[in-house]
Every structure is written in C-alpha cells, then in structure tokens.
Amino acid sequence: MRLGRNRKENTKRRREGTAFHRIVLLGALFLCTLGLYAQQRVAPLNPKEKVVVAYVPIMKFATLYVAAGRGLFDKYGLDVQIQSVKSGTEVIAFMTQGKVDVGGIAIVASTWNAWAKGMDLKIIAPGALEPLKGSPTKLLVRKDLVDSGKVKTVADLKGMKVAMAGGPGSGGEYLATKALERGNLTIQDVRIVSLSNTDMPAALQNKSIDAGILGSPYADQAIEKGVAVPLAEDLTPGAMTVTFVASGKFLKERPEAAKRFVLALMEAARLMQGRDYLSPENMQAYLKYVNTTEEAIRKGAPVIYDPNMEIALESLKDVERVHRENRRTEYTQPIDLKAVTEMSLVEWARSILGRM
Numbered sequence: 001m002r003l004g005r006n007r008k009e010n011t012k013r014r015r016e017g018t019a020f021h022r023i024v025l026l027g028a029l030f031l032c033t034l035g036l037y038a039q040q041r042v043a044p045l046n047p048k049e050k051v052v053v054a055y056v057p058i059m060k061f062a063t064l065y066v067a068a069g070r071g072l073f074d075k076y077g078l079d080v081q082i083q084s085v086k087s088g089t090e091v092i093a094f095m096t097q098g099k100v101d102v103g104g105i106a107i108v109a110s111t112w113n114a115w116a117k118g119m120d121l122k123i124i125a126p127g128a129l130e131p132l133k134g135s136p137t138k139l140l141v142r143k144d145l146v147d148s149g150k151v152k153t154v155a156d157l158k159g160m161k162v163a164m165a166g167g168p169g170s171g172g173e174y175l176a177t178k179a180l181e182r183g184n185l186t187i188q189d190v191r192i193v194s195l196s197n198t199d200m201p202a203a204l205q206n207k208s209i210d211a212g213i214l215g216s217p218y219a220d221q222a223i224e225k226g227v228a229v230p231l232a233e234d235l236t237p238g239a240m241t242v243t244f245v246a247s248g249k250f251l252k253e254r255p256e257a258a259k260r261f262v263l264a265l266m267e268a269a270r271l272m273q274g275r276d277y278l279s280p281e282n283m284q285a286y287l288k289y290v291n292t293t294e295e296a297i298r299k300g301a302p303v304i305y306d307p308n309m310e311i312a313l314e315s316l317k318d319v320e321r322v323h324r325e326n327r328r329t330e331y332t333q334p335i336d337l338k339a340v341t342e343m344s345l346v347e348w349a350r351s352i353l354g355r356m
Helices: 002-041 059-069 088-096 109-116 143-147 171-183 197-205 218-224 248-253 255-270 274-278 280-289 294-299 313-325 344-353
Strands: 049-055 078-084 102-106 121-126 138-142 161-164 191-194 211-214 228-232 242-247
Touching: 049 059, 049 088, 049 255, 059 078, 059 102, 059 242, 059 255, 059 280, 078 255, 088 102, 088 109, 088 121, 088 242, 102 171, 109 121, 109 313, 121 248, 121 255, 121 344, 138 143, 138 171, 138 197, 138 218, 143 228, 161 171, 171 211, 171 228, 171 313, 197 211, 197 218, 211 218, 218 228, 218 294, 242 248, 242 255, 248 255, 255 344, 274 280, 280 294
Parallel strands: 049 078, 049 102, 161 191, 161 211
Antiparallel strands: 102 242, 121 242, 138 211, 138 228
16 A cells, blocks of 8 residues: 555656646746747847947957857847957047947046046946856966976066056956955056057067966967966956946937847857857857967867846946056045946846846
C-alpha cells in the first residue's frame, strides 16, 4: 500500500513539475511575442534623420557598433554617422560646438565643469559595465621594470610616467586614480602622459612610458607581445564608467530620433548576451569600429552590457568625487546627478522591449 501511494505521489509531482515548466515556457513565449509586437509598433522615421555620433574606439561602446553593423539604426529610420576621436574631452568639445548629437565617452572633469556652468548635455544610456571580476581594463606596467625588481607593487610607480587616454581630468585619469589608491598614491604622485589607447602598446614597447591604463583589446595586445604585465586589475568592479551623452538641442528638437537611438542600443545589448557576444555578425561590427583583431577579441575578457541599460547613479557619484578630489573641477560642492541624466529614454525602450 505504501509503495503504491509513493508511486502516485511521484507521478503527481512529475505532472505538477511538467505543468509548471509549461507555464514558464508559455510565459516566456508570451513576453517574447509581446516584445516583437511592441517593436513593430515603433515605426521608422520617414524621411530618415541624421544623427552624428562621436566615440572613443574601445569595446565599451560596442552596442553602438552592433546597432550600426546589424542595421538596427536603419530599422528605426536613423542615418547614424559615426566618428572616431581620441578622448572624451574631444567629444565634449565637438558637442559644445554643435557638431555632434551623441557622444560615447567616459564622464570627464571638463564635463562636470561644464555641467556646473549649466551646459545642456544629458547622460542618456550606459556604455559597458565593469565586470565584478576579470575586467578588460587594467593598469599595465612594463615587463622589464617588473623583471628587474624596480616595480613590485603599485606604490613603486611613484615618480614614474603613467599613460592614460585624455590625460588630466579624463576617464583614464579616473581609472588611474582608482588603481593608484591601492598603493596609497594620488594622481599627483606620478607623471601623467596623455596617450590614446591605440598608441599605448607601442609606447610600452619602446619604453617611452612606464605604465598605463589600457582598455580592451589593447591591454591584451600589450600582454601578448610580452612588453607589459598587469599591476592592478578590476579597478572599479561592476561600475558604469562610460556612457552615451546627448546634447540638449538634440533631445529637445528631435525627441523621436533620440528615443529610437536608445532603443537601437538596447536591442544591440540584447544581441550581445552570452555566446551571442562573439557571433559572426557582432564580430564583424566590432572589427569595423575598433582597431584590433578577431583573435584579440576572442582571447580577451568579454565586456559586459546590461540588457536593461540601467543608468547607475552611484557609479557617477564616485566618478564626480574623484575628479573633484583630484582638483580637476572648478567647483567644490557635489553636483546633483539627477539634473545631468535623462532616464526617460531607457525607460521608454524598456517599455517597448520588456525587461530581461
């Protein structure tokens, strides 16, 4: 009797489990269908609207590359023209001159200073996030300095040449500051060299710099060549250190184009999750906009893109603090972060695509 009762109970549990999984699958199918239906409701702009974007050519802005390369901007009636620049400081200069609508940048000191003076520029979406572990952005030091014993820890960099994209007040300096804090050093304790990411592997090789903050894929290139080794890694775990910003004029005068631009970025982020990160279509887009090789991207740590594109205010708070404490800002009191962000675009895109 007991055996028969156990069999009945097991059969009941299996049926309940199967029913539960069916409900889950049906729910997922419903959400996917709803998402596709919602996308169909967003009509492309006709005629197409031109959007000029300036970006620093690193993998942290790969949602831009995928949205362009896989036709997502075209899908929504956007003629996106993408221009490569050396640093976020240069992007801001172009934006204040009215030459660029959207920029892919690290939030630099000049941005905070401009905001303090009333610059009409808003953060509209995040770039890539720093992983909790295994970040592709590293503080590298020349291998010969390590081999000779001259550099053993971050503290040994005092007085040495440390390169960073953009120089003083840049996103590179923010990351350098976070790395130097581990050796109880400040940015004033080293000799700053302003250099683009693309030029750093060669500068390490010819010994014109001692160390540098390098992002993906350039850090991997320098390590593979045997000219540098990591001295500090995972500088800002989980942080949002780069963003997409838009001019107030673009947001006010062409809101429909702005909404569709962010929608395309979010769709791109969702095409880059898990194994899809290295899909042939995505790889083609990466290689078009970043000076690297497929091998370097495959060997490097994957960059993380939030499929929901949350704008992390706590990360921004730390960035602002560092620039202020480095005396790169022209003000002394913290800035109201809500005044420099425009959350409505990512919220609208999530309402169309759903939350993952």
